[in-house]
Structure formats: structure tokens, C-alpha cells
Amino acid sequence: MTAGRVVRLPGTPDTPAGGEPVALQTSGLGRRYGSTWALRDCTLAVPAGRVTGLVGPNGAGKTTLMHLVAGLIAPTEGAVRTEGGAAGRNETSFLAQDKPLYEGFTVAETLRLGRVLNRVWDEGPARHRLAELGIPLDRRVGRLSGGQRTQVALTLALARRPRLLVLDEPLADLDPLARHDVMRTLMAAVAEAGLTVLLSSHVVADLEGTCDRLIVVNRGRLQLSGDIDDLLAGHRLLTGPAEEAGALAARVPVIARETAGRQASLLVRGGPPLAGPRWTTRPVSLPDLVLAYLRAPDTTTGPAGPR
Numbered sequence: 001m002t003a004g005r006v007v008r009l010p011g012t013p014d015t016p017a018g019g020e021p022v023a024l025q026t027s028g029l030g031r032r033y034g035s036t037w038a039l040r041d042c043t044l045a046v047p048a049g050r051v052t053g054l055v056g057p058n059g060a061g062k063t064t065l066m067h068l069v070a071g072l073i074a075p076t077e078g079a080v081r082t083e084g085g086a087a088g089r090n091e092t093s094f095l096a097q098d099k100p101l102y103e104g105f106t107v108a109e110t111l112r113l114g115r116v117l118n119r120v121w122d123e124g125p126a127r128h129r130l131a132e133l134g135i136p137l138d139r140r141v142g143r144l145s146g147g148q149r150t151q152v153a154l155t156l157a158l159a160r161r162p163r164l165l166v167l168d169e170p171l172a173d174l175d176p177l178a179r180h181d182v183m184r185t186l187m188a189a190v191a192e193a194g195l196t197v198l199l200s201s202h203v204v205a206d207l208e209g210t211c212d213r214l215i216v217v218n219r220g221r222l223q224l225s226g227d228i229d230d231l232l233a234g235h236r237l238l239t240g241p242a243e244e245a246g247a248l249a250a251r252v253p254v255i256a257r258e259t260a261g262r263q264a265s266l267l268v269r270g271g272p273p274l275a276g277p278r279w280t281t282r283p284v285s286l287p288d289l290v291l292a293y294l295r296a297p298d299t300t301t302g303p304a305g306p307r
């Protein structure tokens with residue numbers, strides 16, 4: 001396939017169904033650095049009160065999208081809107097990948113700084129959360145473990161009482177137990193405060209069971225965006241004789257195709273096709289689905305439109 005060519009499969013534009021309130025909307029959003037587009041032509045909607053996972057390979061444009069959403073950089077083209085108007089920093093909390101905190105400050109001093117710097121600040125719940133996590137207020141940030149630092153940074157982000165919380169790889173460098181604890185903190189905050197979360201991760205397994213929406217970006221393009229249940233229901237894994245695979249692929253949109261000896265496996269989009277008696281159909285898992293799209297960077301299900 002020609003590099004840079006985008007194959008658009010027939011799909012529905014990504015608009016949350018049933019008049020659900022939207023927390024974040026982008027249209028034709030793009031950002032260029034010099035002659036390179038870090039993100040281009042990104043049109044999506046994120047419903048309020050949900051947790052959306054953002055995945056994509058290194059350099060795909062995830063951080064660029066999150067920086068645009070958080071209002072940290074300006075779009076080169078297109079627009080981003082958060083609930084309540086134009087991209088507003090007061091409504092959005094952003095937690096950067098390196099979780100910038102002052103190493104020499106104690107946790108208590110870090111909290112105090114947050115209180116001074118922010119107009120809206122929920123000190124009580126922040127202290128309660130840190131106590132529950134067993135993070136001592138008199139400990140210097142530089143002496144905390146990676147998981148504890150993430151918890152402190154997340155607590156600060158939540159104390160700003162954001163409507164939209166954007167987290168750039170919050171789980172990177174954490175062991176499985178710390179990952180679980182951080183996700184639990186996040187889920188509790190979503191349930192209590194009804195906030196909307198957009199978080200990026202390289203580990204698809206971390207998103208299962210915690211995210212209900214998925215966004216896939218690849219080479220600066222939006223590949224997938226929608227409800228995880230709908231996306232899974234909208235794809236199938238077909239296994240059958242390799243010599244029939246070509247004919248089948250001409251009839252259904254194939255995202256990924258593998259051949260092992262005389263058997264072919266096709267990950268296809270759409271309802272169960274009439275594949276024939278020699279084919280078996282299985283549902284796809286989330287990792288299968290994500291991997292298939294990441295391996296086919298020129299495939300997108302976004303709405304067709306002029307480039």
C-alpha cells in the first residue's frame with residue numbers, strides 16, 4: 001500500500017448516540033511542526049462522564065492531541081472544544097507523562113502550592129485520598145516511589161475539580177500493583193465526581209475493564225473512535241482456507257490478514273458475512289482489534305471528507 005494514502009472504510013461519523021452530552025469535541029484538528037504533521041484531520045467526540053483510552057504507537061500523535069485538548073498548544077488547523085465553550089484550562093486538568101513535581105517539596109508543601117495556584121481547590125478530598133493511600137504528608141516528593149508520585153500528581157489534578165481530566169500515559173513505569181491502584185483511584189473519582197477522563201496508554205490490557213471508549217491514532221491520523229462495546233461488536237475474526245481468502249476479502253472490509261500454511265485469518269469489519277461453510281467466525285478481543293488497526297496504519301473508519 002502506498003505510504004501516506006488513507007483508506008477510508010464505510011463508517012458512521014463518531015457522534016455519541018442518544019443525545020449524550022459531549023465533554024470534548026474536535027473538528028478537522030491538526031498540528032504541524034515545521035513540515036511534519038504531528039496530527040491531522042482529527043474529528044471526534046468524547047461523551048461526558050466516561051473514560052476514554054487513547055492508544056497508538058510511538059510518535060502517533062497522542063501527546064499532541066492531549067496538549068491540544070488541554071490548551072497547551074494551539075492547533076495549526078481545525079478546532080477543539082471542551083464542555084462549556086472554547087478549550088478552557090480551568091475546566092481541564094492535564095497530567096503530563098513525566099508528572100512534573102518539585103522533588104524538594106514535601107507532599108504537604110506540594111498540596112499547599114496547589115492551593116495557592118488554583119482558584120478551585122478541593123483540599124479535603126485530596127488529603128483524604130493521600131491518607132487512604134498511606135502516602136505521608138511529610139515525605140519529600142523526591143523520595144516517593146514511582147507509584148506514589150503518580151498518585152500525588154493524580155491527587156493534585158483531581159483537586160482542581162476538573163470536568164475533563166487528561167492523563168498522558170499515567171501508568172508508564174508502574175508495576176502491575178501500582179497500575180491497579182492508580183486505576184482504582186481514577187475509577188473512584190469518576191464515580192464520585194462524574195468527571196470525563198481521556199488517558200493514553202501503550203498497554204491495551206490496562207484499558208480493558210476501565211475504559212468504555214477507545215480512540216486509536218496512528219501516524220498522526222485518527223483510525224478509530226467509539227464505544228468499545230460497539231467497536232468489538234462491529235468486527236469479527238474469520239478463519240478458513242487460504243485459497244478462499246482473496247475472494248472473501250473482495251466482499252468485506254479486511255483490517256488484518258494472516259496466513260499460516262493453508263489457513264487464513266481475517267479480521268473484518270461489519271456483521272457476520274456469508275463467508276461459506278469452511279469458515280469459522282469468532283468475536284474479537286480488544287487487543288486483537290487494536291493490534292489489527294495499528295498494523296494497518298492507512299485504514300481509518302472515520303467519516304469521509306475532503307482532505
Ligand SMILES: Nc1ncnc2c1ncn2[C@@H]1O[C@H](COP(=O)(O)OP(=O)(O)OP(=O)(O)O)[C@@H](O)[C@H]1O
Binds near residue numbers: 033039060061062
Ligand atoms: N515540539 C515538537 N517539535 C517537533 N516535532 C514534534 C514536537 N512534538 C511532537 N513532534 C512530532 O510529532 C509526532 C507526534 O508526536 P507525539 O509526541 O504527539 O506522539 P505520541 O503518540 O505521544 O508518541 P509517544 O507514544 O512516543 O509518546 C512525532 O513525529 C514527533 O516527533
